[in-house]
Amino acid sequence: MPDSSRNPLTLARFELRRFKGPLPRLALAFILVVPMLYGCIYLAGNWDPYGRLNQVPVAVVNHDVPTAVNGKEVSAGRDFVDSLHRSGTFAFADASSADAEAGLERGDFYLVITVPESFSRDLVSAKDLDPRRASIELRRNDANGFVIGTITNSAQNSIARAIDETAVRSYFEAVFANLDTIRGGMQKAADGAARLDEGLATAHDGSSALVSGLHTLRSGAAKLSEGAGQVADGTAQLADVVDPVLSAAAERLPEAQKKVQDAADRAADLTAAVADDAARLDDVSSSLSDDLDALLADHPELADDPVVARLSTHAAKLGAFTSSAAEKAAKVADDVAAADTRLHSLGDLSAKATSAKEKVDALRDGAAKVSDGAATLRDGIAEAAEGGDALDDGLAQLSEGAHTLATELAAGAARIPVLTAAEQDDAVTVMSAPVDVTMQVDNPAHVNGRGLAPMFFSIALWMFGISAFFLLRPITGRVLAARGSDLRIGLTAWGTLAATSVVASWIMLAVAWIGLGIAPVHPWLLIALTTLVALAFSAIAHLLRTWLGLVATAGMLLLLILQLTAAGGTYPPEMLPPFFASLGRFMPMRYSIEAFRIAISGGLMSRFVLDVALLALVLLSSVVLLLVVVHRRRRFSMKDLHPPFG
Template structure:
């Protein structure tokens, strides 16, 4: 019957049963709780650190002074502060600069956000000629903790986003205010353009009339220029005729004066003759020679008077004819003079003069006839007495006619003087008329030239106004259409638009297989570390293999598995306790519950096999080796940073670290992922387990060959 004390299974049970008494059992319980303490308690402290950021006190110092843009007040600093409070990322506290300074030094605040007084002014400066960046100052004190400083440093992104949102919001508030102003201005412009269109249409009608009137005026101006030239020529001719008229009237006046004097002498002579005839008749006999002499004298004087009368009548007739011809020529050349008052007076004087000269001519003719008859009678006197009586009768008639001639000559002289005065006035007036007509002709030519220019300009103006009218119609329509396209927003609509435009894009992150909280992301690494640390700590109270076990009968395979079995069992149970605590206590809630149980079991078996191999092979040195491997794996396994971000050496050895695959498998089991990777990781961990167990059997096989050194170990 074999000795049961040499049975490997009995030895394995004995190894567990030797933990008797309170202290050994407490030590065994401690070993079982190591993964739970390390994996769960440490994990609990890091489960969701960012979930309590709102408890981190951050001071806000707002010194911003609002500004005004387009009549609208912009208070960007307060809007920014309100935005921070709405987001609630940290425990924001509004305070002043002094309190913030003191609080940052003492650790009451972990971060100070300062808004300068020029924030709003600089925020809207982009609408002016000198755009300036708005600034926000952040200040932290790493004496309060570098990690918390790193966390608050991440606030820069949210602060920058809040600033951008505030800046764009302020900008669009100003834009909408400008849009309202622009729309109102465009509506006014549309009304003005419509009025302009109407006015230009009226102006075009007026310019058309102006064009037609200017054309008519050009025709009239040309006719006026021609008439003015003719008037100037006629006025010059009339002026010359008036000069000749003045000359003729001067001669007429002189002749009329001589005629007046001569007729007066004739009248005196005939009076003397009459006065003489009465005594002559009584003294005819004795005074006949004297009478004969006087009669001869009278006859001579009558003859002279006849010649003078004939000459004066001729001069008068010639002058009168010249005056009449000049006046008729002037009227024929310038019919417009017929209405001139001075010219009418001239016509009256010439008419009176013609009448007077006609009467003088008739009287002069009668006198001439009477004088001739008297002369013939005196010269042919036979019976002086009878003839004296007859002469007396004729002399009386002569005397009467001579007095009439004298009276007519006096009237003729006066009329000639008046006519001369009028002719002189007419000559002066016609001189002025000639000068004025010349000026009128020059002015009419200038007027005609100007009216031609006016006509051309009126034509151009008419065409331009037609184009302007068309353009004004297009402008009015375009401005009205443009104004209609500018939206009319209520205050609520404007606020919504500003909100959307200030943050026009909602950036959403769709996460595949989300970890949700920081702790779920760290759990794969902590679970792996905990099960690795268990392999290090377990051998403080457990033995990898005893001498009795090595000396027991049985195969190396049976002895090796029996030696590992207690550690493997403790590791699996400890792993399940850790998983249960995280699942129930922290709310791990893995996506693949059965897979994580399987994975925890596989990792516990694999890592315990590594630890048992190392301790069996190296003895106490294995503890140091396991710690070194743990430190290397903490860096190289990608628990916090992916291999691509690691230094080249750690990135290269990452693929050879057991925890690389346990961490990746735990991630898939907890949060989900590619199942082929999970199968790969499980397969590699099982390969690690099988490999380590194979090496463990090799080491056990070697150790079953005892030496003197093995019988007397340096450390019992």
Template sequence: MPSPSNPLALARYELKRFRGPLPRLALVFILLIPLLYGCIYLAGNWDPYGRLDNVPVAVVNHDVPTTVNDEEVHAGQDFVDSLHRTGTFDFIDTDSDDAQQGLEEGRYYLVISVPESFSTDLVSGQGDDPTRAQIMLQRNDANGFVIGTITNSAQTSIAKAIDETAVSSYFEAVFANLAKIREGLVDASDGAAQLDAGLKDAHEGSKQLRSGAADARAGADKLATGAEKLATGAANAADGSGQLVDGLGQLDDGAARLADGSRQVADGTQQLADTLDPVLTVAAERLPEAQQRLTAAADATADLTAIAADGTGTVATTSASISSEVDALLAAHPELADDPAFTRIQTHTTNLAEATGTIADRAGTIAGAVADADEAIRNTGDLSTKATEAKTKIDALNDGAQQVASGAADLSEGTGDALSGATTLDKGLGELSSGAAELSTGAGTLATGLHTLSDGTVTLDDGIAQLSEGATQLSAGLADGVKQIPVLTEDQEAEAVHVLSAPVDVSMEVDNPAHVYGRGLAPMFFSIALWVLGISAFFIVRPITGRMLAARGSDLRIGVTAWAPLGFISVVAGWLMLAAAWIGLGLDPVHPWLIILLVTVVALAFSAVAHLMRTWLGFVATAAMLVLLIIQLTSAGGTYPPELLPPFFSAISHFVPMSYSIDAFRIAISGGLMSKFTRDLSLLLILFVSCMALLVLVVNRKRRFGVKDLHPPL
């Protein structure tokens, strides 16, 4: 037993108490508490998300593929394939019954169901009735709430996979149509080029049409003027033909009278011949009586000659008038020269004039003969000779009279035909006049229409010119558009679909990465383990003994000596914990020497807090340390930053030791701002010094014994 006057000896004695198997086992247990709490618990949580591929998840695919633009879309199977490629969970393809039963029995922690309309809904955005595709997720919290929340976090990645599948299906359809679109644009470009060429030809034609329309316009004006003159001339011709019909009617009447007179003359000359022949035969025998009869015959012949001359003159005058009118009508209307009816009239009037002239000549001859006969009879000399001559002349007169009668009959028939032709001509000229009037009206309408046509051809020519220019621009634009559409190989198309379905590769640059879940939790678990050590160590370590309090020496020396065994145990236990995490779990801190220093400082500081609390409060300190542990677990920011904590815990987070130990462990393990590490380490050292100072005060108080110190604490 060391002397009470030697505190250091008392401290060594306190450690040497653990000589028996059970005390040593208890000491080993105390040393292993940080390792058990920190490393084992940390090992269990080291990388839970790294083993998600062991979590069984049922996948039920009811999707029915659909067809878009002659391409089959099987988005449901594509989605399932993408799940298997990612391998986030242990995806198991199954049916609805097995999935539901497995979820109830705990064989599956999540069920992903793809409905029948998945493919149809995904591509519905290309139609008139877009519908959002649905994916059903089902979990059972009876299988564990934490695993439920972990599988629930897969909703984001599943939604991303669905989006990529949808966009991939869309772009597959787009690129499937891209070649068709390009072919269509090529055809459209060729068609535009042909249209351009055709419009240029049309422009040339429109120029010719414009010129021709102008010529037609001028011709129509001339036609309208000529048609107006034709209508006027046709009206005049109709009037002239009416006059011609009237004249031919008079001629027909005169010819009829001439025929009658000629026939009377013929009959008279026949009678004269019949009378004179016997007379002249017996003239010699009966001269006186013959002389009287000859005188009477001469008188009759003179009368007949006067009648014939009068009829012949009338016919000649009428036929001459008619012939003049026909000639005047032809001169006024040369176009009648080709009319058959007018030609017949002209022929008849010519023949009539000739026949009239012949009759007039013969009538003159007869008149002369009659005059000679009359003179001969009246101046009868040698009657026998004269009678013979008279007989000859009377026979000639009879022949001429018969010819005149025959010509007069022909003349009457010709004038009838001429009258009929003139009537037909008058009717035709009436119709010609009406047609010419209609022609004049139509020619005016035609001229107006051709004026409009001419104006329209000008507009058409200008429009075709603009259209041709637009077709040229269209052809050039389509050609440029064709150049803008790439010709992709199958590999290039697949790569383009892959890129466009996920056009943005979101990457995150993490400063001072923790890499795995356990490295992120280690700062909190190390802090908790060293704090818990301060609670559990007093099951075998005494905070301070009565001998120490009664020993000689300063309060500082006694306080440090009383704390030294716990501090030593804490440091050794902390190093064991760090070594196990470093070697066994692969902690591999960024700053090895700093973390060794930090573990030492935290062990010293937390052991000082624990020793102060136990020396000051006794057994009540265990409860106080547990309460402080719970408060720090909530407010120190080991799992959630202070900004996410309730106001009370967020406010006290800056006053609890673990806030700074956790922050310092993070920097030592994963890296960070060294100024913060220095601050944290400094505050922990201040905590240590402060606790040791308070411990000295408590020791000073404990060295003053009173009556109450003689009573047990409980």
């Protein structure tokens, strides 16, 4: 007959035979479903809470007063509320302020959204000099539950997007409402610019004619100035000749009567020449006056031009001077003739000679003034011609600019689209939300429960190591006293817990798979991983219980608490405080959670292999340490015979 002390299976059967009767077996069955209770019940209750957000009641209070922009009504508050109802994110309900406040206090509403009276007015205030930001009030009551408060708080981003869409929609509605006005204004401006172009073209033609006339007048003025200079020279010559003669005549008239007669003849010749020059100068002056009159008749707008006025004045003075010169020259001739006839009859000609000299001097002075006036007239007309050239060039540039302005305004008005009401609505819809943002998720968890399963599977298998010892014994004196190696005794002691742990983990996995629909991406890897984690965690639990006894329960709970905070089951390590982030590297649950994620939802297989290797190392290390503890326990002492905690 084989030695039962050497057969681990026989020793394990002896341990399980203790559970006789319905209650002990029921207790054993309960222990087997503990991982299922921890790992599946919570997941079942929270499998997809975000899929039922549309059942969360949220009150919407709309106090907005519509406003008008360019005769078109803008009701941004109503549009915002309509967009909330269309989104279906929550169970939005329109309510008054009093009902919303009372419902929030009683828990009938988890969030109250209030649209103020000035919402529409503030949204369109950008067109004014005092733009204002529109506001929306969100109010929650954490007495109704902090978690639901954080969930509703996450709706702030979607509400902000809805507000932005409403604001942009209101803005573009106002813009499209102004398109017809803008187009009409640009067309009127284009028509006005075209008329300006035509007027400037006409003015340019007139300025060209004016410049031509001024150049003709300039030529005539030059001739007039030249003739006036000749008259001045002639009168100066006359004075030079007559003055000495008259002076000498006054002194020596009795002795030089014959010479006076000769001088009178010569003076008559000179006065005749002066008269001829004055006549020619008068013709030039008359021609200049006629040209000015013709120019003013063709261009009456030049009547007020100061240059033309100066030309007319100088021309009139020139005519007066030439007439005066001619008259004086004729008078000198008459005087000379009279002097000749009276020379013999008059006794004292000295005074008359002096008078004649003065008149000749006056003629010389008048001719000089005529010459100076003609020069001034010539210079003034030259300045007028230069100004006319500048005016003609400026009008040409203005005409070209007006033509360009009219062309561009007409083209701009043509580019402004003419939209129907339906086209405007379509354009407003697209431009108020011009971008569709899509999120691509690699290895998606799909639902909340599927994402939390890795952490709760790990917690459930760890808790089994704590609760199993309410019924199972880590090791018995009979096993310790049995003959066999430490390896055989250690594996025998751990075998019962390991077997029940694996069975319990498979029950948990079956319920999650069939009952909840966890649908792992790598099913066989998930089964193998669940088995490995069950063995590793049970080995840790058995090691601590065999080593520390009942105190190990407190140690297992402490390790569980530390792993819940440091393993990164809910938040990534980067979001944890530095102490817990560093501690998590040494926690086996961190690697079980990461491996479960990859087996359930998919991920990097190299990380999965590393996690499995680390869990296998934990299992192997725990078994080795268990053998060390078993070896020490097989050396009995008084403490073993009378344990402190029974």
